[in-house]
Amino acid sequence: MPLAIRMARDQDAHLLAAVERSAAQAFTAYEGLQWLASGDVLNASQHQTFIGNGHAWVVVDEQDQPWGFLCGQDCGEDWHIVELSVAQAVQGEGLGRRLIAEVRRWAQQQGYSGLTLTTFSKVPWNAPFYTRLGFVQLDEHSLGGFLQQQLAAEQRHGLNDRCAMRLNLQR
Numbered sequence: 346m347p348l349a350i351r352m353a354r355d356q357d358a359h360l361l362a363a364v365e366r367s368a369a370q371a372f373t374a375y376e377g378l379q380w381l382a383s384g385d386v387l388n389a390s391q392h393q394t395f396i397g398n399g400h401a402w403v404v405v406d407e408q409d410q411p412w413g414f415l416c417g418q419d420c421g422e423d424w425h426i427v428e429l430s431v432a433q434a435v436q437g438e439g440l441g442r443r444l445i446a447e448v449r450r451w452a453q454q455q456g457y458s459g460l461t462l463t464t465f466s467k468v469p470w471n472a473p474f475y476t477r478l479g480f481v482q483l484d485e486h487s488l489g490g491f492l493q494q495q496l497a498a499e500q501r502h503g504l505n506d507r508c509a510m511r512l513n514l515q516r
């Protein structure tokens with residue numbers, strides 16, 4: 346099935362919660378994080394905001410149906426990845442890597458200095474995956490206010506063993 350990446354459009358917004366829920370099924374196999382498989386996901390209105398800001402991309406099939414998405418927000422000099430999800434049926438086929446590559450190109454063109462995100466340190470398809478793409482873990486001294494708040498909010502929501510990572514886009 347050939348899949349292409351494009352900017353997300355308004356009509357995608359109501360389809361993306363199902364993609365994120367499907368993606369989260371990956372956690373059913375991970376001891377201690379199974380609850381994430383039925384956890385909260387971004388809603389259509391939140392997706393509309395990312396889309397309206399021009400900060401959302403989707404991977405679509407030949408029928409233009411989304412199988413994955415990446416959305417984020419401006420964060421000063423850096424651009425922050427809020428969510429990356431690829432539907433379970435097509436995970437491990439390089440789509441996550443392609444979405445990051447697309448956004449990396451775009452962010453560089455826009456003049457951002459880096460890409461940031463928060464993720465699980467030990468889950469194999471989280472921090473180890475981003476490390477292979479060139480992201481580095483930030484220690485507490487190099488965390489800006491936004492990332493500090495992000496990690497604190499995640500901890501309040503019961504997410505432990507999280508870290509913040511950054512990909513330097515400056516040549």
Ligand SMILES: CC(C)(COP(=O)(O)OP(=O)(O)OC[C@H]1O[C@@H](n2cnc3c(N)ncnc32)[C@H](O)[C@@H]1OP(=O)(O)O)[C@@H](O)C(=O)NCCC(=O)NCCS
Pocket residue numbers: 368369371428429430431432435436437438439440441442443462463464465469470471474477
């Ligand atoms: C993380 C995610 C977006 C990656 O997308 P993907 O299309 O599956 O990723 P890719 O096919 O590009 O592969 C990425 C890497 O992760 C590895 N990977 C993917 N699924 C994996 C799994 N279940 N177990 C171990 N490694 C896995 C791949 O082997 C690949 O490794 P490589 O860097 O050596 O090539 C996707 O797995 C997903 O949606 N997971 C659930 C939600 C999630 O964790 N989102 C990230 C929040 S920070």
